[in-house]
Amino acid sequence: TKHLDGEDLSEMKPLKTYQYKEHARGKMGEKHSMTSSRSKAIHELVRDKELDLTDMKLFDEYLKAGHDDEPVALRHLLDTKKSDTSLELDKMDSIDHILQRFGSGAMSFG
8 A cells, every 4th residue: 555655555553442332331442322222122123023112211211321331422412402482283293104214224223
C-alpha cells in the first residue's frame, strides 16, 4: 500500500482505536446503544407472527434493556418536554397503515 506521495505504508501499524466489539460487562471497547443482546431481542420479536403490537409492555422491556447501559449518546443526557395538548387518536394513522410503509433496512436502532 502506498500513500499519495509514494510513501510505503505496508509496515505501518494501526493506531490504538476502539473497534466495535462487545466485551464482558462493557469493561473494554466503545459503548454502543445496540448490543448483540438487544439486536437478538428485536429479531425474536419481529419473527413472532402472533405478537400484539399494542402491548406496550414489550416496548417498555426493550427500553429498559437499553437504559442499563446509558449514557451512550448525547441524547441520553437530555430530557423531553411534555406537550400541553394531546393528539387526537382518530387523526393518527392505524398500526396497520404504519406497518405497510415500515422497513428496517435503513433503520438505525441507536
